Amino acid sequence: MNKLRKIYELMMAGAIYQARWEKQMSDNILRNKKRLLILIAFISPILLVSFLGAADILGGKSAYAPSYYTTTVFIASMAVGMAAGLITGCIGAGGGFIIAPALMAAGVKGILAVGTDQFHIFAKAIMGTVIHRKLGNVCVGLAVAFVIGSVLGATTGGYIQRYIYNWNPVASEAFISIVYAVILGFLGFYGLRDYIKLSRARKKGVTAEAGAHGGPLTTTQLAINIQKVKIPPMIYFDEDFGGRRISWLFVTVCGFVVGILAAVMGVGGGFVTFPLFVYVLGVSTPTTVGTDIFQIIFTAGYSSITQYAIYGYVFYTLAMGLLLGSLVGIQIGALTTKVVPGMVIRGFWVLTILAGFANRASVVPDKLRSLEIWAISKEACDILILIGNIVFWVAIGGFAVWVLGSFFKNLKAFREEV
Template identity: 55%
Template sequence: MKRGIGLFKDLGAFLMMGAKAHAKWEIDVSNTIMRDKKRLLIIGLFLIPIIIGGVAFADQLPDILGGKKAYAPSFFTVGIFFASILIGLCAGLITGCIGAGGGFIIAPAMMSAGIKGILAVGTDLFHIFAKAIMGSVLHRKMGNISVSLAITFLIGSIAGATGGGILNRWLYNFNPVLSDAFITTIYVLLLGLLGFYALFDYLGARKSGDAGSAHGATPSEGADLGNLPKTLQAIKIPPMIHFDQNIVPGGRSISWVFLVLSGLLVGLAGSIMGVGGGFLCFPIFVYVLGVSSLTTVGTDIFQIIFTAGYSAISQYAVYGFIFYTLAMGMLIGSLFGIQIGALSTRVVPGITIRGFYAMSVLAGFVNRFFALPAKLNEAGYIKIAAETAMFLDKIGVVTFFIVISIFAVWVIGTFLMNLGKLTGKEA
């Protein structure tokens, strides 16, 4: 029992560390774009054809998007575009407020709105890629990248992204319902583990009286190597990849095999789930491979751009599995959401925000968990009354949107009520 609880805590801490690292990247990107008038102008120019096209060619757009109606929602309206902005806004509020995990609600939210899982994944990947390109902060971090480390890792991540894309497309072509069930199951496992860990973290902080940081305690970032990194770095399978020469006397090295395998896992997860794989890259580098956090940050930024871009374009875009207007809407919404969420943390007790984060992630878990019976029943893997399956699905959808809406209204309301105070602090 104790071993099981310990494993749960370790996995939860592992995922939380990754979620925080990915959110840190999102916040940096948002700041870069929102503080640059030229980048904002580019986004504004993108809106013109989206809105005009939505009004003038609404009935034709599903054909234009990849040429396959089955892949797109049954219709397109300007309302769908604005709904995507709201989805991005809510995800951005979570990311900005808590500094972790807002992107995990995007695919469940789109699937709850009736978009097929594979289209939600492809669209999310394209949204991440567009954000990475427009708000690239790579030039600021180049000194922290080990080129040999990054390239070797990318060999594995590209292979993994290819495998994830092939698997998702094969499942969709075999049975679209099974494809949705598969993606839903992956999210049930991820959001369940992360959500319950966040809940226990919140309850523990509340019990101990730790009401300070909204982001909670930061896990160890690997200054001292643990047993697993020491073991892996001691295995000398040539060629050995050297890194951290400017951080540790003499530097460190690890076999290319472990870098490729790590990249394979990150690319596979990112391509299947649509979150870019960044949430796994950071903890794997620090906890498993023993790379310093400074080098890891630079390499993570590097791999997100290439892995998400490769996966979005080669595995989804060319097959018609991306809804570009939704991706653009989510980009716009998330940029503003992150800014509002980050500012709100200055006037809200950290413990309150951590509680809301646990609720938001668990709402995503409930949403996908209650959607699963209907998917499995429709695919023929379980037998349950159709009315019961639909009722459970509605419970999950309603619970999810109520919790996320309450969170969004609370954060935005807090921001507006304290606008004068926040403006004063900013000044």
């Protein structure tokens, strides 16, 4: 139980870091005129071709649904992006976890949803990144070793996705859904346990510990042991903190793990990179942040383009809708945290993650039935899918309406602060 708890804390620390990265990218783009112009220049050609009815040129095969541009599809993708942005900005964790499940629930094939999500992350990274090299927060050695591993991992993950899809598209849907159900279920139920524990403690007047949502990060014994292993070449880092060194092998292995997860799930690798760097490799937080910002462009770009885009598994108009929606949603969500109690925000986070779990778990029986692995009636599967969709869209939609309502209700106060 303690080991599971530790895994949960590591995943939450990573999810929180990923949310901070998303917020930083949004700030860098929306608060800089040059970057806004780059965004417009990046999006306009894609949307222009789509409006002209040639979206198939930009990705998506005729067997996919949707595989062509419609105004409804674009608006829906913006809504999904905004909902994810609201969760990221307001809750500070977990918004990116719902994008691929939401696209799949809307009828997009799993492999296309993953590729599109991955591409939108790459677009956000390349337009919003401000390299910290001049501040000394980027360790080139760590970044290079990590990127080597992440490229190998992304290649492996992309191959796995395409192999399963080419073998059987239904198996691909089942695989992606199971991966998301396991991760979201683990995070959701542990989060629910924490929420109940914290609520009871507050009723008794006891201040509960911060747990995964706060607290200092210290070098673990695992990291100390790893740094003692001398397999050349050695990478030197954290000179400002006394200087440390580590074998390239461990950094590359961590990059490989991140690359596989990013390629398989489509989410940003930051939610895994942060705990691996800090807790496993023993890298300081400033160096971790700077180095991850440096490497994510290469990892996300390589994965989205070479493993999905060139095979037609990226729907670019959806990606642009996700990008626009998430940029705005993050800003609104972040402002809303100023007027909403923390316990309410925490409760909504648990609700949205469990809703994502319910949605993906609900389709698994039907996929297993189609693969003739589980003898269950189609009627029962249809009922489960219907329930999963209702729970998901009501939870996500309800959360979005609540956040937007809170935002507009306090809009005057926000303007006065500015």
